[in-house]
Amino acid sequence: QEKTLKIGLSNGFVGSEWRTQMIEEAQAAAAAWAEKGVKVEVVVQSGNVDVQGQIGHIRNFINQGVDAILINPGSPTAFDPVFKQAKARNILVVATDAEVSSKDAIYVGIDQKAWAAQSAQWLADALEGKGNVVAINGIAGNPANEARVAGYKEVFAKYPDIKVLNEANASWDQAQGQQAMQNLLATYPGINGVWVQDGMADGAWRAIEAAGKVKDIAATGEIRKDFMSRWDAEKFNSAASVNPPGVMASALNVAVLKLQGKEFKDGIFGGTYGNAIYIPIPFVSGDNLSENLKNAEGKPGYWSVTATVSPEQAAEFFK
Amino acid sequence: MANALEAAGITRIFGAVRALADARLTVAKGEIHALLGANGCGKSTLCKIVAGAVAPTSGVIHLNGEEARFRSPRDAERAGVALFYQELSLIPQLSVADNILLGREPKRGLFVDRKALNTLAAGLIALFDGVAGDGLVPDAITGELPPDQRQIVEILKVFAQNANLMIMDEATAALDGRQSQRFFDILKAKKAEGISTIMISHRLDEVFAVCDRITVMRNGMTIAELDTATTTREAVVHAMVGDVRAAAAKSVTSARQLPSLSVTDAQSGAVRGVTLNAYAGEILGLAGLQGQGQSALLKGLFGSEPFFSGTIEFENAKLNIRKPSHAVFQGFAYVSGDRGRDAAFQGRSIFENLVAALTVRERMKLVRPATLKPRVNKVAQDMKTKFAGLDMPIGTLSGGNQQKIFISRWLATSPKLLLLDDPTKGIDLGAKADLFALMRQQAEAGATIIFYSSEDSEILDYADRILVFNAGRISAELTGANMTSVNMTRAAFGDAA
Amino acid sequence: MTALSLLRKQPWLITLFVLIVLAVVNTTLQPSFVEPSVLQSNLTTFLPLILVAIGQTYVVLAGDIDLSVGSIVALANVVTATVISALDGSLAAIFAGMGAGLAVGIICGLINGLFISGLRFQPIVTTFATGIIFAGLAIWVMPQAGLPVPEAYWQTYSENVLGIPVVAWVLVAGIAFSLLVSRLPFHVHLLAVGGNRTGAFQTGLRLGGIRIGAYVISGCFAALAALCLTGETASGDPLLGASLALSSISAVVLGGTALSGGFGSSAGSIVGALVLGMIGNVIFFAGLSFEYQTLVQGLIVLTALAGGVFVTRR
């Protein structure tokens, strides 16, 4: 009888359904392993905690003696010492959603910069390379936010006729996104494009609708079912890079394979810190919107478009 | 030899209020000097200016011939001035010893020397040995002490400063006769050491017994400086308030009807089995030393500190009074002498302060100022309360006028039973006379009135009947010709009359 | 003295009892809890809150409150990391960085104290506002988390000195500070200022100095917490410590200090902070499903507060 693989999962933010879906998909992935005869037990610690609280999570996992730790980290660098301690106990650490600098951990997830660049490129194309753009960002200083900002800046820099008028911050909060957009629309009557991330896009589009400018503005969107339904019905000129909640499940699949003793292929790691395995970033645009909506049938309104690296796909990362 | 204090031309304006117009105060070395005047005439303000707690608008102060400009009480303390604050300056959470020596703790190295602190405090407390009552020990928590002991702590705090000039702003207001006597003995001893004292009091007996000279103020101005030896009460009172009102006549006790209030074997913390009757139309006085259960009886009747056992019958109905609202609905009213703590809604208007009890008594849902204002205004006017308008904040009134507002608050409810717990504490002669006239008026209109006073003379002068308390029990009932100071004192100390 | 009156004077004894219960429960759930390495690792987690709570206590005792401690932690952390890397990262640079971090804490505390005591600003809103400013400065100093500190710094932090972990030394120093200060006249004066501000003024105490002093202590301990966090996270992060302000207040109250001022002790707050930390720990090892963790934690904290206050209320 094989031993059960014990995997700790640390999540530091409970305010969004995306995170809930992320955890649930990881638990589902663990259940799927069981059907293949591999017992995987996922221990979750989830709460509204800061970096320090998440370090506490990791310490608890270490003290409990898990085999691997999955984390959606709140900081790129802050976990270096604690990951080192985990490594010293022979615990595998896999971060997802935001990259970490520790050489004692690996990252399995999307390239946040590319994620932003993808939708910024769509926006640039939609504007045919010229126009006035505003951006609504998340929380300044947050690593994912900074990577994304770098991503869209890089794209817009290639278009001298695209002018970024203003960049507001709305804390990834839908209502604040709506309020910010409303203020921006009032101040800059000539806005052609909006680059906005995640749930704030829903708010921004509401402000655009309220201002009666749906026809005049192209703006990035998001990937929750509710939003996609409106997008479809109101014919928004929109597109969205998908940050799939399934990243945690992907990380789990990679971790299980690694715990089973497989070796990573040479040269598979890249990214900012040389420890990342980037996975594909789906994209929702007018072209495949109806397809995505069909997939979402029967799901709750907050359900996000997702994608998971299956165990078979994950096996590709290994020798 | 220079005077201990010479304050001249002191003025102080608070917004629109001219608290001091031209105050002058001269105190010689080693004298006990009385500062007298009606409520709100500026005594406390003048003293606080001398002690650095209030800034003067103009004026000059000389201490021992040298000009003094204090920017804080700290400066004054350094110059040897100590003030007993009328509202007390104690920290309720701290121990008695910490309070007495606050800011001048004995130290051992960097740390507080607890042992020395307690010894020093115990030494000071010993000054009131035998009269302070139980529980006044260095490590008692000050906030848990009864009012008279807190007042003693404030006095000791002044003594601890070893000042050359002590200012006692109504330091005896909450003390009983023996405590006051001890206090005066100490003052006289200090006087012998050359220490000067300014004493504010509304009790002329005390003033004439211990003070050498008297300064009288009216409306922020010093209007008379008198020698105690060569002046008379009448002269002083006239200087203070202009005219003296006659004391209210006692009721001619006719054959008693059935009692309106009967209390049987009431027990609570400080009440140890009290049975009494009170009659409509009479003013019943509660006497005895401080803290013998008089206040507790009144609080028990009003439900703010309910009795553990015993029965209360009022107008032939047995009552179960567990909280003040029960009492209010029965038509009871309670006036406390501790108005700052028990009565004042600071920051609110005079009107709001006046209608508070009325809204409860009449179970109002809506408050209509248009109809209520004339009603309460009349009551307040009947008490000769001085105020600029009903919408002014209560804090713009002097203590005495505030107290009149708090009494009017209850009179507006036309109470059937009026409970007064040392209601004249710190109010001036004029106001006092007004108050007793009003009590008489209420009694004649059929109300039952029970009052306690820390001043024996008030009880002797105004009560129709007296119950003397000792250790939570009634030790004597005095009526008619038996109502004498001697009988009262004997009963107070436990000798049944 | 009866047990109840002892509890009234030292309400944190109840919290201590709760702590012991939690420790016993935790040991049952997680037998390794008493191993030195596990104790050390838990202490490392709890330490920043303990330190911030010690500092917060003095402000609360004086009748004020400091909501800016979280931002001070962030600012001190990024300044420390920036100074260390701007210099050469040598040992001297590490000390310079730590000094700079402490200076930040002291200056922030001084600013709070001057506004509140000097200009008579309302403490809650003022420290909320200065907290926003300090957080803004932290982002200005370091726009994004990063900038690793030298290994010597964080290695030392996780090691032993004279056979005892550095974190334990810090805790001992915190307790010693708390005990020493409780015997200074300053402490009595602090209680006086918090218990009856007018009375304290009339008594001639230097109110300004005392209240500013409390804020400076609070800022200083926030900076110390930042130095510990820097040792724990080995880097700078402008968003660090955001939760510390409110949880430090919970710790202070759990430790038996009156939020209205005038009564309590920082020793109690240490126990309060340990209880808060242990609650999270117990919940984890109880194996609760993740959906219930926040709820149960909230309920336990609320119950602990209610119980403590209920037993000791006057």
Added chain:
Amino acid sequence: MTTMTSRITALVTDPLTIAIGASVILLLVGETLSPGFAQGDQIVKLLTVAAILGIVAAGQNLVILGGREGIDLSVGAMISLGAVLAGNMMSGQNSGIPLAILVAGAVPFLIGLINGIGVTFVRIPPLVMTLGMTAVIQGGLVVYSQGVPSGAAAPLLAGFINRPLLFGIPGVLFVWVGIAAVMLFVLRRTAFGFAIYAIGSNERAATLVGLPVPLIRTLIYGFSGLFAGLTGVCVIGYTGTSFISVGDQYVLPSVIAVVIGGTSLAGGAGGYIGTMAGAVALTILQSVLITLNLDVWARQIIFGVTLLALMLLYGRQKKLRV
């Protein structure tokens, strides 16, 4: 003469005047920095946002007026709760609106009563009680929202908040005016309102005139929950969907709106008109900061400094040496 000057002084230092003055100055600053900011249309939108803050601040106002360090930090979680509950009751259907309002009002009201009981009878300091309750509500929301669709605003409600109803003014502003009328009536013309001021000013004296102090204090925490729940309904109308941290951003602004509106944190003094002006001033300030093309740290510092400047004008404590 003196009374004239003192009246002018009183007017100039009146919190209401200051809050309104601050609003006008901020509007002018906004208009100068980015023309179009102070257009009629935009002002209506700003007021809509201010209305949402103003409604939650009404409850906060009552709690703070009630004294004994009254403050309700759980309003954020209650707003989220109200929004999630309302969303689930409506599920996008107009017919669900009445039930949504009922449930989203009643549940936070009951939780508010629990806050009140903790504060009043157990004597837990309000700051800590409501902070603890925040964690409990958030935890409860995580449990509750499991697998349950978090719902959506009914079109009628969304239109009521976001689109003009009469004279180009959205319905929510009329609701705010209505709430203001009720607040003013309750505080100035009812025994309950007088009692709130009384217990906030001197709890002991309030007990001694026979007021049911514990009941009143418990109720005002209940009302704070009620207002927060209704704010949640507005928020879901504004944003269309709800999520479980949607209310977090309102907690401290609700306190600040009350304080810069001239209500004393010590209780017993202040009123709702000032709070309304405070909510408007705060909303305009936040908007101006969004429109300013500045780095985020600079925006934060300007926000903090502006708050301090407002404190300087009137949020100050009494002098000890008078």
